Amino acid sequence: MKSLYLRIYLTVVVALALFAFGSAWLFQREVEAQRGRFEGQVAERVGAWAELIQRSLPAADAPRDEQAQALREWSQRLRVPIALDDEQGQRIAASDSYLRRNAEMPGNPRGLPVRLDDGRTLWVLRGPMGGMRQGMGPGGGGAPPSGLQAPPWARGAGLVALLVVLFAAVAAGAYPVVRRLTRRLEGLKQGVERFGAGALGQRVDASGRDEVAAVAASFNQAAERIEALVASHKNLLANASHELRSPLARMKMALSMLDDTPDAAQRERLAREIRTNIGELDALVEEVLLASRLDAQAATFTPVPVELIALAAEEAAQFGAELQAEDARLTVQGDERLLRRALRNLLENARRYGGGELGLHAARSGAEVQLRVCDRGPGVPEALRERIFEPFFRLPGHAEREGGVGLGLALVKQIAERHGGRVRCEPHAGGGSCFVLSLPQQ
Numbered sequence: 001m002k003s004l005y006l007r008i009y010l011t012v013v014v015a016l017a018l019f020a021f022g023s024a025w026l027f028q029r030e031v032e033a034q035r036g037r038f039e040g041q042v043a044e045r046v047g048a049w050a051e052l053i054q055r056s057l058p059a060a061d062a063p064r065d066e067q068a069q070a071l072r073e074w075s076q077r078l079r080v081p082i083a084l085d086d087e088q089g090q091r092i093a094a095s096d097s098y099l100r101r102n103a104e105m106p107g108n109p110r111g112l113p114v115r116l117d118d119g120r121t122l123w124v125l126r127g128p129m130g131g132m133r134q135g136m137g138p139g140g141g142g143a144p145p146s147g148l149q150a151p152p153w154a155r156g157a158g159l160v161a162l163l164v165v166l167f168a169a170v171a172a173g174a175y176p177v178v179r180r181l182t183r184r185l186e187g188l189k190q191g192v193e194r195f196g197a198g199a200l201g202q203r204v205d206a207s208g209r210d211e212v213a214a215v216a217a218s219f220n221q222a223a224e225r226i227e228a229l230v231a232s233h234k235n236l237l238a239n240a241s242h243e244l245r246s247p248l249a250r251m252k253m254a255l256s257m258l259d260d261t262p263d264a265a266q267r268e269r270l271a272r273e274i275r276t277n278i279g280e281l282d283a284l285v286e287e288v289l290l291a292s293r294l295d296a297q298a299a300t301f302t303p304v305p306v307e308l309i310a311l312a313a314e315e316a317a318q319f320g321a322e323l324q325a326e327d328a329r330l331t332v333q334g335d336e337r338l339l340r341r342a343l344r345n346l347l348e349n350a351r352r353y354g355g356g357e358l359g360l361h362a363a364r365s366g367a368e369v370q371l372r373v374c375d376r377g378p379g380v381p382e383a384l385r386e387r388i389f390e391p392f393f394r395l396p397g398h399a400e401r402e403g404g405v406g407l408g409l410a411l412v413k414q415i416a417e418r419h420g421g422r423v424r425c426e427p428h429a430g431g432g433s434c435f436v437l438s439l440p441q442q
Helices: 004-056 064-078 096-104 152-196 211-258 264-296 308-319 336-353 398-402 408-418
Strands: 082-085 091-094 111-115 121-125 304-307 322-325 331-334 358-365 368-375 422-427 433-440
Touching (some): 091 096, 211 264, 304 336, 308 336, 308 358, 308 368, 331 433, 336 368
Antiparallel strands (some): 082 091, 082 121, 304 331
């Protein structure tokens, strides 16, 4: 069976059927046990009646009319339907109540035979318990004995009917519940299939508070993340392919001119240009690969304590920047390699676009640690201070003068967000820009 709802529904129905049959079997066992106890009580009581009646009845050889009269009197006293047979099994007499009950239940009088000492047989009807509920004294008075209530099997048909109704009600009520559950699972399955077929905007219904809703919400979150990653990578690859054209075109032109240039100085200049373009290509490929890894390996990021003052001192020394630190130790949780790359990109950006004066300031700010890289360049217009962190975005005219591929600041933003921080661009007092990397402190 391929339909989950049918399997769940039939499981419920089979379990309910087993419960009903098990209940019926246990009830039958209890009925049989109570029947045995009841019949034992009846037999004991009837035996007492029989002993009393035998002492009071005429002898077996007495006239039948005399025996019949005595039998009817005892039936009226005890209020019990009784009859009397001789030694050969021939009916001597029967009380009026016995004859009436026997007529109401032809062929099945349900009589209890009691053998008397003189060979005769006394029959006591066990039908409706009218006579057996009455007192046992000769006057017929007294309360009914506690063990001689209506037998449990008299109510068995009602209990069986109740079990049947219960079975039908639960089976009918379980179907819509199970079907609703599996319909949601089918919708989730169809949504996953459409997403796998390429519909990256596909989402599923996540309403409710049960496990199915939790799975649907997880799928929607994963689908949104995958869609964003695919869109980001498409944009990254499209921009990267565009950026690759310029150095490749310059290399192609330089190579074509290299063989036709006899002048050694000119050939050396072309060779340097080729090496510069190769370095630019290498940097572009490295930046693209790192951006891809930051997106693809977000789930495997394992932070460790990183001492920022020591890291900042090393990077500032390489770029000739002046380091100012207000604290001797500033520790954050993160990846040292990525944090070093972010700070290096900020210093490289400041050196390339901000002139020769570089400054690096490290300090605490509330619950954060801030690394501030400042320069004395032309600054960034206020309208573009957010866009400069977009992949491959560069200020107008800067690409022609300073080069670069426009991925450095985008990587800084990715690294900051990976560490639960942020990066922003601010104007520098006296001219230039300050790039502030804020990270949560340990």
